[in-house]
Amino acid sequence: MIFNNIDMDIERGKVTAIMGPSGTGKTTLLKLIGGQLKPDAGSVFVDGENVHTLNQSALYELRRRTMGMLFQSGALLTDLSVYDNVAFPLREHTSLPEIAIHHLILLKLEAVGLRGARHLMPAELSGGMARRVALARAIALDPQMIMFDEPFTGQDPISMGVLVKLIRDMNRALGMTSVVVSHDVDETASISDYIYVISDGQVVQSGTPDELKHSSSAWVKQFLNGDADGSVPFHYSALPLMEDLMAGSRGAKS
């Protein structure tokens, strides 16, 4: 069981963050919202439709209309250039003339600051640039909601700053609903309107960034401050050190 009794509301036009330690199924949550995984029990509603009761074509239609997703690795198609990657959803889902698509692509790439990199192949991009291209591709069809899977992980401070700015700007300028899954506390807190903290398959606490900072829960405090020891102990549960050492060769053998 990954989740137990989880209840979340993601408000339209707001940035909602889902935070929690690694391995608590944050990405799984996004896949549930996107309909890539089916829950054993419970339901997910997006734009008034129950994602998991739709048939395949209706699900694809819902995704096309309402969802964009930015994957951790960017998930760019490796055999297409930056330009063709951004063009991909437009060419597949619209019958726009090539010239209109061209203009749209330039605008989307301009928004992420990579108009000049349009002829590069994904292999030639740095991690941060790949994510920006993926962002341009995710917003190509102007979805109502965009989901970010660990957008800040493994980025240098400059790339991180760029991504923070982009997510905020997208939300302000286009009014896009954003769902950010992350465990980078400061960056996430700086852009989100509302935060859910999950652990062990449950929502531990939720609220605005300010409310969480003054949380009474020791666990939430430790998580937000990044303390090494606290309600989650530094040591994995074990016998006392002395006992383990004294066990000597007996212990080494078993």
Place this chain on the structure above:
Amino acid sequence: MIADKYLGKLQQIGFKTLSRFARVGRGSLFLWQIMTGLLYVIQRPKLLIRQLYYVGVQTLLIILVAGLFIGMVLALQSYIVLVDFGAEDSLSLMVSLSVLRELGPVFTGLLFAGRAGSALTAEIGLMKSTEQLSGMEMMAVNPMKYIIAPRFLAGVIAVPLLTSIFMAIAILGGYFVATEMLGIYEGVYWSQMQANVDFYADLMNGMIKSLVFGFVVVWIAVFEGYDCVPTSEGLGQATTRTVVHGSLAVLGLDFILTALMFNV
């Protein structure tokens, strides 16, 4: 304790059997999904042509070299046997029947599994592990149609084409050895073949074999890629499985098809 151990083993066997069956089920379902994607591919010939390049053109060289040498070796070996019976004029018949009925389809199937099949598995597996397939699903494009179906169709088309090239080059290789090294007359080489090789019974049956081999090998290759565990270890295992299972499938099916076609 001991009973526990044996029960554990029994459970393991049961689990393995069940997961095998589950895999076969997933594979069949997967094939059905590919079939529904074929219409999409036909409407986008560009996707198909690109894949024909990867599975066809890039496999061509190894097919040419292998075919040439097999034809030449076959001519030499047949000569050694036939000359004892004074039947060296039948050399071309021996070469052509071996190549058309068996070696052409089987060798092409094996080489295709090793060269193009493993590459297909690795490519699709890598796409899975870099989230490209998921990403495509989230862009509301079915990867079954856009990624898998074109590769499948290209493979199924490419294998019979490669087989016919293999057959032709092997017979030319045999011709070269027979006339240049063994002193068999050119006219004898061709006329013996033409008089005794039947278009339907020999050539067409060989081509039908290659169509079946291509279908099965490509199916295995794309399924292994799509179904692999998306880690570097899982990818390696999937690629190995493609080559091993693909080759075994070719050899097993060859026996069944031969038994059916030549009603022995």
Place this chain on the structure above:
Amino acid sequence: MNTRNIEILVGGFVVLAVIAMVMLSLKVSNLVSYGDENDVYEIQAQFENIGGLKERSPVSAGGVRVGKISAISYNNKEFTAVVTLQIESRYQFPVDTSASILTAGLLGEQYIGLEPGGDEEYLVEGGEIDITQSAMILEQIIGQFIYSKSQEE
């Protein structure tokens, strides 16, 4: 690799395969002989024993291939093998032509050899060859040989 080059190479690949297919059909197999299937006539011949004769075995006259065997059946009234010969129309044979089952070389395949007679009339579609000689069966020849030897002693 740009799209144009890929398309050119794939085109070359397909053309190569078509050439190979044409070569296999015309030069290696007997597809050509299927082409003039209409231009043939069929006659029948009865043999006591056809040995290893098969459908598609050649029919030749004077060492030249003039047709092939299209069907083999067994006549359960006269207890003989009935062989249907498919002869190309450009070859005509008198009605008193004889047919014998011969072997190419010592271990080669068996075929039907036609020996033309001197009649003015020619065989036509549905005709029958009356004078036939069965296949030589190695076991029988050896048996006869041993029998005659033992008679001499």
